[in-house]
Amino acid sequence: MNKIAKLFITLISALTLTLSSVTSSFAKVEGDMIVLGSAISLTGKYSSNGVHTQNGYNMAVDRINKMGGVKVGGKSYKFEIIYYDDESNPKRAAQLAERLIKQDGVHYMLGPYSSGLTKAIAPVTEKYKIPMVEANGASRSLFTKGYKYLFAVLSPANQYLEVAIDLAVEKNGGKPVKIAQAFEQDAFSQDVRLGILDAAKRTGSKIIIDDKLPKELNDMAATLAKVKATKPDVLVVSGHTKGALTAIRQIAEMKVDVPMLAMTHCDAAKLSKQHGKKSEYALCASQWHKNLSYKDKFFGGGKKYDKDFKKEFGYAPPYQSAESSAALLVFKDAFERANSFDRDKVRDALKATDMQTFYGNIKFGPGGQNVAKPMILFQVRCKGDTCENKVVAPTKWASDKFFHPIPPWSERS
Amino acid sequence: MDFLIFQVPMLMVQASLDGILLGILFALIAYGMALQWGVMNIINIAQGDLVILGGYIAYTMYLAGIHPAWGVIVSPIIMYFVGWALYKLVINKVVDRDLFISILATFGIAIVFQQLMNFIFGADVVVAQSEYGTTMLFDNSVTLPNSKIFSAFISLVYAIALVVYMKKSRLGRAIRATAQNARAAKILGVDTEKVYAATFGINAALCGIAGALISITLTLHPYVGLPYTVRSFMIVIVAGLGNLPAVAISGMGLGLFEEFADYILGTEFRIGAVFMLLVFILVYRRFKLSKKREYLK
Numbered sequence: 087m088n089k090i091a092k093l094f095i096t097l098i099s100a101l102t103l104t105l106s107s108v109t110s111s112f113a114k115v116e117g118d119m120i121v122l123g124s125a126i127s128l129t130g131k132y133s134s135n136g137v138h139t140q141n142g143y144n145m146a147v148d149r150i151n152k153m154g155g156v157k158v159g160g161k162s163y164k165f166e167i168i169y170y171d172d173e174s175n176p177k178r179a180a181q182l183a184e185r186l187i188k189q190d191g192v193h194y195m196l197g198p199y200s201s202g203l204t205k206a207i208a209p210v211t212e213k214y215k216i217p218m219v220e221a222n223g224a225s226r227s228l229f230t231k232g233y234k235y236l237f238a239v240l241s242p243a244n245q246y247l248e249v250a251i252d253l254a255v256e257k258n259g260g261k262p263v264k265i266a267q268a269f270e271q272d273a274f275s276q277d278v279r280l281g282i283l284d285a286a287k288r289t290g291s292k293i294i295i296d297d298k299l300p301k302e303l304n305d306m307a308a309t310l311a312k313v314k315a316t317k318p319d320v321l322v323v324s325g326h327t328k329g330a331l332t333a334i335r336q337i338a339e340m341k342v343d344v345p346m347l348a349m350t351h352c353d354a355a356k357l358s359k360q361h362g363k364k365s366e367y368a369l370c371a372s373q374w375h376k377n378l379s380y381k382d383k384f385f386g387g388g389k390k391y392d393k394d395f396k397k398e399f400g401y402a403p404p405y406q407s408a409e410s411s412a413a414l415l416v417f418k419d420a421f422e423r424a425n426s427f428d429r430d431k432v433r434d435a436l437k438a439t440d441m442q443t444f445y446g447n448i449k450f451g452p453g454g455q456n457v458a459k460p461m462i463l464f465q466v467r468c469k470g471d472t473c474e475n476k477v478v479a480p481t482k483w484a485s486d487k488f489f490h491p492i493p494p495w496s497e498r499s
Numbered sequence: 500m501d502f503l504i505f506q507v508p509m510l511m512v513q514a515s516l517d518g519i520l521l522g523i524l525f526a527l528i529a530y531g532m533a534l535q536w537g538v539m540n541i542i543n544i545a546q547g548d549l550v551i552l553g554g555y556i557a558y559t560m561y562l563a564g565i566h567p568a569w570g571v572i573v574s575p576i577i578m579y580f581v582g583w584a585l586y587k588l589v590i591n592k593v594v595d596r597d598l599f600i601s602i603l604a605t606f607g608i609a610i611v612f613q614q615l616m617n618f619i620f621g622a623d624v625v626v627a628q629s630e631y632g633t634t635m636l637f638d639n640s641v642t643l644p645n646s647k648i649f650s651a652f653i654s655l656v657y658a659i660a661l662v663v664y665m666k667k668s669r670l671g672r673a674i675r676a677t678a679q680n681a682r683a684a685k686i687l688g689v690d691t692e693k694v695y696a697a698t699f700g701i702n703a704a705l706c707g708i709a710g711a712l713i714s715i716t717l718t719l720h721p722y723v724g725l726p727y728t729v730r731s732f733m734i735v736i737v738a739g740l741g742n743l744p745a746v747a748i749s750g751m752g753l754g755l756f757e758e759f760a761d762y763i764l765g766t767e768f769r770i771g772a773v774f775m776l777l778v779f780i781l782v783y784r785r786f787k788l789s790k791k792r793e794y795l796k
Contacts, residue, residue, distance in 0.1 A: 268766070271767060297765065297766040297767070298765065298766060298767035299766055299767070300766070300767060300769060300770045300771070302723060302725070302726045302770050303766070303769065303770065304717045304718045304720070304723055305521070305717055307517045307758075308514065308517070308758055308761035308762055308766060308769070309761075309766055311510055311513045311514065311517070312503055312510070312762075314640075314642070315503065315507040315509065315510055316503070327623060327624050328624040328718060328720060331624050331625075331626055331718055332624075332717070332718050335626055335718070336644075339633055339642075339644035339646065339647075340633065340642045340644065341633050341635070341639070341642050342642075360625065360626050361626070361628070362628070
């Protein structure tokens with residue numbers, strides 16, 4: 087009796103499982119729902135940026151659904167996203183991607199947060215031929231592996247400061263410049279460094295100082311003394327927040343006069359909070375800024391996005407949220423152009439994407455990276471004691487004029 | 500290009516001064532380590548984390564609107580009690596044990612401190628502003644931040660005060676007696692338990708001063724303590740225990756070594772060079788000892 091009961095239970099559960107997997111294999115489109123999947127870091131070390139990413143996705147889903155959804159074959163569909171928490175762990179992210187694809191039957195994926203996790207998921211989506219639009223993996227190595235189903239709305243890491251070199255050359259009357267650079271020895275900063283090397287080659291510029299900062303370093307006095315002695319036209323620093331803060335502190339204290347200072351990880355809020363007016367004139371690389379004049383019909387422009395986002399989530403949107411919202415606009419556009427839910431047709435439509443969103447122009451290069459959107463540079467400018475990010479490059483989107491050269495310390499108060 | 504320093508002689512002056520000023524600060528941290536190593540035979544892996552905690556105390560004052568330089572007075576007082584409490588909680592249980600156990604114990608303390616600081620102060624890098632300005636030498640070709648000069652000066656003042664205190668005061672003499680022979684000191688009526696607690700407290704206080712100075716000269720982050728531990732370990736090994744002038748000289752030497760390694764080997768080897776030097780010195784010392792045939796095992 088007991089045995090029979092057990093057998094019965096097993097049979098029933100097996101049947102339910104089969105049934106559920108049968109229904110879920112159609113999960114790509116259920117009724118009028120297009121189901122997307124995403125592993126996202128809701129806990130662990132990336133949790134704050136993971137939440138920014140999720141908020142960006144959710145905001146776009148709501149907006150698109152409210153404004154008529156996605157029209158395919160004359161019928162209107164709505165987006166829905168299945169999220170799993172990857173705990174900021176690449177292994178877990180890869181498992182969850184398998185699960186989303188195999189068990190939940192998801193046919194279209196949204197990216198996780200960070201280059202590392204995107205790297206972990208990309209081989210899985212590639213294996214199952216699942217198109218993935220990602221918004222938070224900038225590492226160059228993602229785009230050199232020949233992935234066919236990976237599309238990134240953001241600019242790759244090597245482009246972060248290329249614009250700065252172009253700007254320096256432009257300010258030098260088109261002549262090559264002397265570059266001094268100091269980069270931390272981590273994957274991201276080294277990607278940024280490769281971009282500078284390319285830009286230097288392209289413009290014929292010379293790199294006269296090329297320091298690699300160890301991770302533990304919090305003293306750049308030697309690098310800066312070299313800068314003082316060699317007088318480069320531009321100084322480039324990338325070493326996360328620590329690098330940016332150390333550089334600003336010691337440049338001010340050692341009175342290093344350099345006409346142009348370009349950095350990553352240096353938005354004005356953090357810099358001026360710690361250093362006040364000393365951070366003025368620093369150029370910072372960023373993926374997006376609300377003052378950019380890009381437009382689309384869903385979010386209007388950057389400023390409107392900023393306002394709506396604040397209203398919904400109670401804080402100003404960081405660029406991680408903006409680029410995540412843009413990923414859904416790309417999916418919507420691709421579905422409508424493909425006019426089908428066939429994965430390969432959608433993939434080909436994604437490949438042919440050429441559009442403008444509030445976040446920037448989007449067009450994918452051969453490796454899946456966005457080649458249409460330049461990185462933007464903002465310059466920290468202060469009025470009294472309040473400092474702000476002012477977009478200064480590229481010129482087309484600039485809200486303010488680029489201040490060059492940085493006045494020498496003897497003339498700064 | 501690699502040897503820019505030889506082409507521009509002013510860089511030599513800059514590097515030497517930077518190195519010496521930084522070295523004096525390292526020496527202060529190292530002196531604390533030498534003191535409690537000599538007295539209690541404990542190698543404190545958490546030394547650097549005590550330094551960073553001291554820095555955060557000064558930073559907290561700075562946030563409250565007090566000039567961070569006052570941290571060099573407030574921070575050691577607070578840190579003395581932190582050190583004293585640490586001794587009562589953990590160190591007194593390992594003080595007579597094997598060196599390995601004390602290393603493990605202090606390593607554990609280091610991890611706890613890092614996580615606590617991360618929890619309380621956040622993972623962002625912070626700095627405190629002294630607004631001390633800059634001293635320019637040789638027609639502005641050598642620049643020294645006054646904050647660095649200030650920190651070297653304060654380190655010297657405290658170091659001298661400590662030497663005098665150790666020589667003259669009752670507690671200082673008790674500490675020195677315990678360092679020489681704890682059992683004999685005990686027999687002669689020295690309360691070694693108190694001496695140990697005070698020594699650990701003084702060490703933590705020295706770390707607190709150094710930390711406050713670092714908050715105005717360099718940057719603070721919950722996880723940058725270890726390089727300070729390694730540097731002070733290195734200085735103590737070179738200088739020996741309980742020899743303050745040697746500690747000061749070896750500290751400055753290390754500062755110089757780091758600066759010149761940066762120019763000649765490249766910035767990427769700056770910290771690596773310290774580790775390499777450490778290995779080299781340990782091997783050399785062993786070699787010398789084995790030659791003397793005094794080294795058994």
